[in-house]
Structures are given as C-alpha cells and as structure tokens.
Amino acid sequence: MKAVILCGGQGTRIRDANELLPKPMLPIGGKPIVWHIMKGYARHGVKDFVLCLGYKGWVIKEFFLNYHAMMQDVTVTLGRHDRLEFHGRHDEEDWRVTLAETGESTQTGGRIAAVRRYVQDDDLFCVTYGDGVSDVDVGALVSFHRSHGKVATVTAVRPPGRFGEMALDGTRVREFNEKPQATEGFINGGFFVFDSSRFWSYLGAEPQTLLEREPLRRLAADGQLVAFAHTGFWQPMDT
Secondary structure, eight states, X not given: OEEEEEEOOOOGGXXXXXXXXXXXXXXXXXXXXXXXXXXXXXXXXXXXXXXXXXXXXXXXXXXXXXXXXXXXXXXXXXXXXTOEEEESOOTTTTOEEEEEEOOSSOOHHHHHHHXXXXXXXXXXXXXXXXXXXXXXXXXXXXXXXXXXOOSEEEEEEOOBOSSOEEEEETTEEEXXXXXXXXXXXXXXXXXXXXXXXXXXXXXXXXXXXXTTTHHHHHHHHTTOEEEEEEOSOEEXXXX
C-alpha cells in the first residue's frame, strides 16, 4: 500500500517564516514535518510513499537524495570522489520514496491525478497533506475503510480551539479550559483512504481540480464518503 503526500503548495501563510524552504520541509525537532508524517505511516507498516512536488520541490529531492549523508556519520576519502563510507544504520532503510513533479500551480486533486500511474495498481491507497501531523492509527483507519466498502474515507478531527473558554455560573467561573479542543463539529483532517478502482471517475484529470470541492462533494452526495473520527492529536502547520 502506498501513501501519497501532497507537498507542492506554496505555503503562503508562513512565507515570512522561511523563504528558502517549501512548507513540508520546515523543521520540527530537527526533522522536516513531512518526515514526521512519514514516520507515522511507517509505524503502521506503510513504507511506500509518493510525494507530490511543486513549489521548491528540488529542496525535497535534495533531502532524500542525500538522506544517508544527513542521517549517518560519513567518511569521505579526499582525492577519491567515489569513496564514501557511511557508518551505522537508520530506521528508514526499508522506505521507498517516489518524488513526483506535479507542477507548481497544480491544485490538490490535480496532484493526485498526476501520480495515478504510481498507485492505480493497488486496491487502495492513502492520501494526506504535507503539513499536518497526527497520531491517527493508520492500521485502524485502513481496516475501517475496508469494512464499509465505500469509495473514500476521510479522517474527521476536532481542531484545537484558538482561545481559552470559561463556563460560568452567574459571575462565578465554574470551569476554565485553556485552548480546549472544539466541542462541536468535525473538519477534514486529511489522512484519506481511497478505493483505487472507483476513485478516479470522481477525480478526473484536470490539474486545477481541488480535491476538497467537486470530488469530495460528489462522493458525499453519492453516499461514498465515510468519516473516520479521530479525537487524538492532530495539528496543522498553518502559521
């Protein structure tokens, strides 16, 4: 099974944070956010990835092309440019990463359509955004998708509140919660699973298709979109 990760957006809301890096490469604890997303999938046995590149995609390519040198000690024998000796191992040696150029201005649905050839031979495949980290149980998510038999599953999350909230009895503060999780309403948290044989008729091949508009709306209208509720950790990199 493959996980498609959307890594091509321009990240305009955080452009002032770093002009040099695409959003999925911004570091958390010294590692790119996309690496943390991939580790989450790999923990549940999904280790075959397709990264949809766009804005500054070469930065992501450089990271994976030089992965051994970045993750391990290395000895370079000067005077012999082909003599590199890597020391030790890393936990990602069984990962397979396809770095696919999907266009700088392509929309989310168009990016998935552009990598169809890499995933269409599997019975299903995962998709998520390159800027959202979660502890979602991918194994349970996939099992849930197989159990209902519909075309698509979306992970539904409740976002953390922007402000603290107080419950009052008159003027007395009965309860105080600092930035609690929203208590009403779910939103799209990414971490999709799609049936590869039936999904493409909903998606089409237009580069400017937004996954979150016509395709998902049609799936919902046809009763083919099912929500996997996740109430654990979920955090997007929005600012």
